[in-house]
Amino acid sequence: MVVRTVVVKNPAGLHLKPAACFCKEAVKYKSLVTFTCGLTTANAKSVLSVLGACVRAGDEIELVCDGPDEEEALAAMVRAVESGLGEDLSGSGAAEPPDHAENAGEALES
DSSP, X not given: OEEEEEEOOOTTOSOHHHHHHHHHHHTTSSSEEEEEETTEEEXXXXXXXXXXXXXXXXXXXXXXXXXXXXXXXXXXXXXXHHTTTTSOOSSSSOOOOOOGGGGHHHHHHO
């Protein structure tokens, strides 16, 4: 069994897209791959389990891999989390969300 703690850098935490990337990486390995966030332990190979852990930006997760390819699995999972799980972490690729508040009055006047 091998263990490593990493910090989730995704601005929205592990929502559906990064959770799916996380699981897609985990299922490549024969080892049991789990993680703990706070008091919750989740199966890294299950999207529902990952989403149920409610991992937010900045949360530390403790990855645990146990099995025949545990070292390789742990290294890959750490790389995946640190690289953003398919999301751009630089901030340059993400567009600002629209400010709907400034147009709220127009909709009411129509």
